Amino acid sequence: MRILVVEDDADLNRQLATALEEAGYVVDSAADGEEGHFLGDTEPYDAVVLDLGLPKLDGLSVLENWRRDGRTMPVLILTARDRWSDKVAGIDAGADDYVAKPFHMEEVLARVRALVRRAAGHASNDLTCGDVRLDLRAGRVTVAGAPIKLTSHEYRLLSYLLHHQGKVISRTELTEHLYDQDFDRDSNTVEVFVGRLRKKIGSDMIETIRGLGYRLGASVDQ
Amino acid sequence: MRILVVEDDADLNRQLATALEEAGYVVDSAADGEEGHFLGDTEPYDAVVLDLGLPKLDGLSVLENWRRDGRTMPVLILTARDRWSDKVAGIDAGADDYVAKPFHMEEVLARVRALVRRAAGHASNDLTCGDVRLDLRAGRVTVAGAPIKLTSHEYRLLSYLLHHQGKVISRTELTEHLYDQDFDRDSNTVEVFVGRLRKKIGSDMIETIRGLGYRLGASVDQ
DNA sequence: TCCCGCGTGTCACGTTCATGTCGCGTTCAG
DNA sequence: CTGAACGCGACATGAACGTGACACGCGGGA
Incomplete structure (x- = not known):
């Protein structure tokens, strides 16, 4: 954000x-x-x-x-x-x-x-998607009830995805919202952080839409 | 488009x-x-x-x-x-x-x-034809309520057909609207993608008009 | 002051997957 | 029957993506 x-x-x-x-x-x-x-x-x-x-x-x-x-x-x-x-x-x-x-x-x-x-259309201070729960107030994240430790960038990434779950978020949109004005846009930083986040919350949570970006939740099947 | x-x-x-x-x-x-x-x-x-x-x-x-x-x-x-x-x-x-x-x-x-x-004469951000529904905003496609995964080219093809449903679309028109300036026009790419799309949304959705092109919807016959 | 740990960004390499092409089988019109 | 148009499985290729390793900077602690 x-x-x-x-x-x-x-x-x-x-x-x-x-x-x-x-x-x-x-x-x-x-x-x-x-x-x-x-x-x-x-x-x-x-x-x-x-x-x-x-x-x-x-x-x-x-x-x-x-x-x-x-x-x-x-x-x-x-x-x-x-x-x-x-x-x-x-x-x-x-x-x-x-x-x-x-x-x-x-x-x-x-x-x-x-x-x-x-x-983003949410009413509560707790954002959830599947087993993942983010407490905006405390800045804490739990997976299936167990607290996990996220770095600040990982937290921002997860928070943004949770706020926009179900929508496809492009790499450019992520860099625009996760970094301030001047940031080199030609690097694979986003992919790296998505990878690190996946490792902590479960790799099936974040879906890759090839050529477009990433999506969290609403992956009803497939 | x-x-x-x-x-x-x-x-x-x-x-x-x-x-x-x-x-x-x-x-x-x-x-x-x-x-x-x-x-x-x-x-x-x-x-x-x-x-x-x-x-x-x-x-x-x-x-x-x-x-x-x-x-x-x-x-x-x-x-x-x-x-x-x-x-x-x-x-x-x-x-x-x-x-x-x-x-x-x-x-x-x-x-x-x-x-x-x-x-194209549509008022809504949802294009539908039979069981197929395309949400232009979210870029999502469902068949009979169930979400399906399309690649970007398949999505473009379906989108174009839905925008012009009922009309017969020639192969050349499709290549002109689905690819940019320089693209080899002599190949059967379109047929291949129509085939792939048919496999995902049901083969009876897209009708083949031999010698002319394809038509989606309005298949009352002839 | 130096060392260590940690978060971060970059790079290289391996993997996956969408795409376009080919070849052959099938359908259809004359 | 014949040829053209179309369907479809299969494959090569290159781009997009995933991943592990590493270098750098920074802050904390000895």
Whole structure:
């Protein structure tokens, strides 16, 4: 999962990025409205954390522009506690959720989890497929009840596949969502990680669609 | 289905081609207006993705020429966000849809799907014929509810037949729409793939019209 | 500071599998 | 009956994919 953080306070931006990365997301940061708007328009994010008070282009305008252009990724807005009117305007502009500043990092993490979940059409914090169960909150994975240890990249890969189970995910889509902007796209890294993940969760979970990509679950037979 | 991409930015052109190919289309690329115009005039495309800012011959002129020559294939125009006037001019010139740059690949794919669908006279993203059902979005095929595995060429063949069910499709038409420019037209590849497809979806689905080609569905007889 | 373990990305090599071609048998029209 | 069109099993080939090994960087601990 790849998250965009748009926040002009450098300290807060870094804190958010660190916390999200520790939670297993890939994070891109933007320091002002223009940069944030551009990134959200060109890169495929699974969620956005958007401050409202931004230089160059304020958060509400950024959000409105995105929605007008048909960008539907979930957006979590950071707003000062007393700016009730901002909250109302945010709803109108198409925000999906709010956190009032100052906030507890835990709360932001929980809401981001919920947004990503809902965007993929899941209701619970536990994603399952067959014997595999992933607890988004604790960041733990079990196979048939037994906990297994995943590295951070393996966890991201599994999480993305579980969020989109049943769909065919191409190698390019995986690299776009598992790595940040600049990454060499010509390598077999993805295949290697799919192999490592298969070794840990059982090789029959992830199906290879030759020439297209991979698919988890919904392999009713064959 | 065969798509023409006319876009001078080599990077973007490649990205579009890759994404479309992953979605199961055959893609030809053109880097300037003249090349695009020539290809669109001489090859039978099921849809065109056309940038407006092109060297040698701009996109609007290309489109106008095609329409004047009676080419009716659906055209999706890529336009810069702020060039509202281009959009209006595009409508007048006979474009079928628009996407503002920068765009998300998902959006382009969805619109191309819709264009190809509409051109063939279908409203839904599910194409069915008898027990056979093809989900254009997920790229999945079921026979009597049971999912079956198709290779990419088999999928393209079935997709084309379903889009034109009831009509007799000649071998040359199939090779022209299932392969790109340079392909040896003197072989029995099509027959082989029809055979393979028949084996998977039931041999009574595809009817052979001796001397003319194949027909799917509407087999009321003669 | 040095060493060690670990996660990661790259490479080389082996394997699988989709594809196109060939050859022969079968069907069909005249 | 004859030839052309088509069906089908089989095979070669090359690309896509899987896998083990290794090098590098980084962080922790002695």
